[in-house]
Amino acid sequence: MPSSTGEGGSGSRPEGRPGIRATVVRAANEAVAALGELVGGLGTALLALVVLIWSAVTAVTSLVGVGLLMAPALLRALHALAGRERHRLGRRGPEVFAPDPAPTRLRLALVDPTTRRELRWLARHASLGLLLGLSGVLLPVLAARDVTFPLYWRLLPEDATSTSLGIGVAQTWADALAAALLGLGWTAIILGLTPAMARLQARPGRILLAAGPDTDLSLRVAELTATRAAALDAHAIELRRIERSLHDGTQNRLVTVAVLLGAARRMVARDPSGADELLERAQSAAEQALSELRSVARGILPPVLADRGLAGALTGLAASCPVPCRIDVEAPERCAASVEATAYFVVAETLTNIAKHSGARQAGVTVRSRGGRLFLDITDDGRGGADEAGGSGLTGIRNRIAAHDGTLELASPPGGPTTLKVELPCGL
Known part of the structure; x- marks a missing residue:
């Protein structure tokens, strides 16, 4: 009986260890992710501080008329920064849907609810968000400095402080170990508080940069309805093909x-x-x-996308194109399969149009992945004059892109060159 009890007791301890280890690993992963969010928020917080100072200068100089000239540029910077923060929050959690496009004319902006909400977010993010972001940078530095202090304290000058707080002078091993204990305290703060700090930093953006109750969503509903219609049209055209x-x-x-x-x-x-x-x-x-x-x-659905990725698939398209084509792809992360397929078909259809209609001597395809978006630039040195109404397949390309809530911009003046810019969300 004692032996069986001992076996049971010894068997219960290994069962508890994986649970503790899993908890520690999970807490460490959450802390690392939270530190990444805090540091990312620090970038937009620094920009928010610049825009906030710019706003104050504009408000003061508006009394003599000079600030009125800076107001449109300031409003564009504010809206662009708010959009960047929405993209950042969308990468780290639920997507923050933008309200209606905000105006850049001062008279309209003064009564626009979206602009007022963005200004409130700007003030909070440039103050509290900046402090939290700095904490996300300093806490790991302080923890690493103090935890490793016993390893190098003898190499320091005699009057060097023993802690990252500037308190005490290291004279004995006890002082060095006390600094290491402080480092463990910093580590405990990182593991325990940084997830809440990241949520606190993101909270103003998620509340104030989303569409508020006083925002008219009719334009967004109309846009989504048009996008759905474009998706259905693109699907029907593909079935007919x-x-x-x-x-x-x-x-x-x-x-x-x-x-x-x-x-x-x-x-x-x-x-x-x-x-x-x-x-x-x-x-x-x-x-x-x-x-x-x-x-x-x-x-x-080209199997080459699954086998070689978007870069390999586009290289194959360029190799079979009659017009010499340069491919430059910088997309370290894979997008959704439907998005990569859309990008592949857009490039394939565009290269076909270039070979048939442009008279170009060379073409180029540039692909970049940034901030959860996929950007395509397709250029050629042909005669230009591309027109969606001319039956060149551009309407079908636009429908494919609209089905993913993407955008397409075409610049094709007579005489060339022609540039097609496409932006697609990576995660759909």
């Missing part, structure tokens, strides 16, 4: 195979050589049908 490819290509090839096989079966007894010729033609038609079927399958 697949059906047309199968009906006009693969189906006709298979009908030809069936006819040739039937004729060969009837001729095999009386004209073996003629039947053999028909079988060769049937085999050729079957191979062509298989090739077309593979082409249709690749058009639905």
Whole structure:
């Protein structure tokens, strides 16, 4: 009996250790993520401080008229900074949906609820958000300094302080160990408080930068309705393209195979050589049908995206393009499969248009991934004059992009060059 009790007691301790270890690992991961959020918030808080000082200077100088000239630029900077903070918060948690576009004219901005909410956020983020962000930078430095103090304290001058707070002088090992204990206290603060500090830093942005109860959401509803309609149109166009490819290509090839096989079966007894010729033609038609079927399958979702990623897929497109094309992709993180497929088809359709209509001698595709967004720039040195109404496939490209709530900008003056800029969210 005692031996069994001892076994049971010794077996209960290992069961408790993974739970403690998992708790510590989880707390450490949450603390590291929170420190990243605090440091990220420090960047926008420093910019918020600059804009806040700029706002104060503009308000004071408006009394003599000079500030009125700076007001439009200030409002654009405020709205851009608020948008950047929305993107940052969206990467770290639930997306913060922007309200209606805020005005940049001073008279309209004074009565605009979105601008007033952004100004309130600016003041809070430039003060409390800045202090919390600085804490996210200083706490790890203080903890590392004090925890490791016993390793190097003998190398310091005699009058060097023993703690990061500037209190005490290290004269004995007891002083060094006391500094290490203070470092453990900093570590405990990091593990225990930084997640709450990160939430406190983000709270003003999540409350004030989202669409408020006094914001008219009718434009956003109309935009989402148009986006849904564009997605349905793009889906219907894609289904018609697949059906047309199968009906006009693969189906006709298979009908030809069936006819040739039937004729060969009837001729095999009386004209073996003629039947053999028909079988060769049937085999050729079957191979062509298989090739077309593979082409249709690749058009639905290119397997090269899964095998080689977006960079490899676009390199393959450039290699098969008749116009020399330079590919420059800098996207360290993979986007959603539907987003990568959309980017692939946009580049493929654009390169096809360049080869057919532009008369360009060279083209370039640049892809960048920043802040949860995928940016595509496609350029060529052709004759320009691209127009969506000209049946060049740009309408279909725009519908594909709108289905992901992305944007498209086309600049194609007569004489060229042509530039197509696309922005897509990575996470849809």
